[in-house]
Amino acid sequence: MSKNSVEIGLTKERLIHRGIEHLFARTYRGYKVDDEIEKMRRMIIYHPDVLSNRYDAIDNCDSLNEVFSTAKRAEIDLYSIPFWKEKIEGLTASLKEDGKSREVWYGQADYMISAANMIEGYDWKPLFNAVSVYQDSNNYLRPSYVEISKGFAKSDSASLKEYVENQIFFSKEGKPSYPVRGLMYKLYVEQGFLTKKTARKIRSDGSEDSSVSGLKALVENTELYSNSDELLLQFTDSKYERVIGELVDSLPEYLLASVMGTPFYYAKRKLERRLERIEAERNQANEELSNG
Amino acid sequence: MSAVENVPLEIVEEVEVMSKEEVLNFLIAIGVNTCNRSYDTDHKELKSSFLEMSLKDIAPTWDNLDDAVRIAVLNAHLDEFKAWVEGK
Numbered sequence: 001m002s003k004n005s006v007e008i009g010l011t012k013e014r015l016i017h018r019g020i021e022h023l024f025a026r027t028y029r030g031y032k033v034d035d036e037i038e039k040m041r042r043m044i045i046y047h048p049d050v051l052s053n054r055y056d057a058i059d060n061c062d063s064l065n066e067v068f069s070t071a072k073r074a075e076i077d078l079y080s081i082p083f084w085k086e087k088i089e090g091l092t093a094s095l096k097e098d099g100k101s102r103e104v105w106y107g108q109a110d111y112m113i114s115a116a117n118m119i120e121g122y123d124w125k126p127l128f129n130a131v132s133v134y135q136d137s138n139n140y141l142r143p144s145y146v147e148i149s150k151g152f153a154k155s156d157s158a159s160l161k162e163y164v165e166n167q168i169f170f171s172k173e174g175k176p177s178y179p180v181r182g183l184m185y186k187l188y189v190e191q192g193f194l195t196k197k198t199a200r201k202i203r204s205d206g207s208e209d210s211s212v213s214g215l216k217a218l219v220e221n222t223e224l225y226s227n228s229d230e231l232l233l234q235f236t237d238s239k240y241e242r243v244i245g246e247l248v249d250s251l252p253e254y255l256l257a258s259v260m261g262t263p264f265y266y267a268k269r270k271l272e273r274r275l276e277r278i279e280a281e282r283n284q285a286n287e288e289l290s291n292g
Numbered sequence: 293m294s295a296v297e298n299v300p301l302e303i304v305e306e307v308e309v310m311s312k313e314e315v316l317n318f319l320i321a322i323g324v325n326t327c328n329r330s331y332d333t334d335h336k337e338l339k340s341s342f343l344e345m346s347l348k349d350i351a352p353t354w355d356n357l358d359d360a361v362r363i364a365v366l367n368a369h370l371d372e373f374k375a376w377v378e379g380k
Contacts, residue, residue: 011341012320015327019319022326040318041308050315169373200307 003176012220017057020044025061033070042069048083051067053085061109065089070115073288079118092122101130113147124152132176140177153187164188169201178207185214192224199234208240219250233258241267248274293361311351328361355367 023040027033033041042049045067058067071078077184078084087191092115094100102292103109104127116122127149135145153160175181185202188194194202202214215235222228232251235243236258243269249260256275262268310318324342327335339361342350347369354362367372 007341008345011338011345012316012349014338015320015323015342016316017323018326018335019321019323022322023319040315043315047312047315050312050319 005122010088017054019053020051020057021063024066027066027069029255038070038073041066042074042076044212045071045074045076045078045084046081048081048214052083061103061111064111065109068111072114077118078115088118092119095127101127102134104148105134105140105142107144110144112150113144117147117151120150122155124148124155128152132180136176136180139177139179141183149183149187151192153215157191157193160184160187160191161193164193165198169198178205178210181195181205181207182210182213185210186217189214189217190221190224191225192221193227194218196227196230196234197204200221203235208242211235211238211240215246217251217267219246229255245270253278269277317352318356321353324353324361325356325358328358328364339364347372 015043023037023044023122058064062191068078070076079088079170091112093105095112095116100109100112104112116124116127128151131142131145131148135142164187168181188198199214199218202211204209205214215232218225218228218231222232225231229252232247232255235247238244238247241264244259244262248267248270250257251259256271259267260272262271296304304378324339327339327342330336343364350365354365355364
């Protein structure tokens with residue numbers, strides 16, 4: 001090979017490298033990825049042999065976030081592609097490194113959560129415990145923490161139950177912040193663990209948001225509980241208007257009497273409207289029956 | 293890198309098929325496009341190296357080059373371009 005062709009080869013290689021960097025450069029929130037760029041991203045993700053000697057061009061948080069978000073948009077199962085499978089396993093192994101959990105909690109390494117999500121049977125508990133350190137005292141619920149908590153609940157529901165009961169319901173020390181409690185109530189209820197006693201605990205939470213979150217989860221998952229009526233009734237003496245409002249919307253008709261004595265103005269108006277609706281539907285049904 | 297050149301790469305959902313060479317040429321083109329807008333000395337040098345390549349080497353990237361880079365290519369190869377226009 002002549003010197004000139006070596007130089008040309010080097011120039012091309014450097015430009016390819018720069019092209020890859022640009023292709024997977026961070027997309028700022030609210031901006032749409034150019035169609036041509038999106039198409040090429042998908043092409044390269046599907047056929048990563050282009051990357052095999054040039055992986056360093058995307059080996060950073062921003063670019064890897066773009067790789068995983070593009071794969072998600074295009075519904076590409078990265079884990080089924082051997083090149084990415086190896087990378088995903090390497091990325092999740094690096095989650096155990098010091099300092100990584102803070103980065104993940106901050107949302108700077110969402111690709112790591114996406115990577116862990118792709119591994120069946122991934123053990124979320126260590127990561128959950130690590131990010132809880134940062135989240136528990138924080139009143140802003142980070143999306144990364146929500147994702148990790150969901151993974152934890154799905155993969156190890158027994159540990160989640162233990163965590164919620166020991167750290168929240170029956171905690172003798174400080175409890176986590178109210179958005180964390182709200183999320184934990186939701187996950188706990190969705191797993192079918194709610195009892196009459198823990199329903200009372202959720203009803204008595206010091207935060208209206210947390211209490212509503214637990215109740216909403218129950219309303220959406222009544223099929224998990226054979227005693228759902230009894231559980232719903234634990235909330236009827238709540239001190240929070242939004243809780244009573246939620247009950248007015250979701251209680252079956254035969255249980256509505258349990259919230260009729262509510263002192264809350266808006267909840268009362270809501271209840272009146274619901275009863276009027278029920279009445280109107282009944283009248284309409286009767287009319288249809290009598291008309292034939 | 294694949295041992296076999298010109299392996300057809302297929303995009304799912306779309307009928308379009310691109311060879312590996314086409315993908316690499318696309319990457320070269322967007323690489324030089326971004327260098328054209330950069331003030332970084334390395335990037336300027338990289339763009340110059342690209343412009344010094346023969347038109348035969350540049351041609352496969354032409355469709356994806358920005359207009360400003362195309363003009364720079366024409367300026368860098370003005371003599372060849374004039375000769376071609378004049379049919380010499």
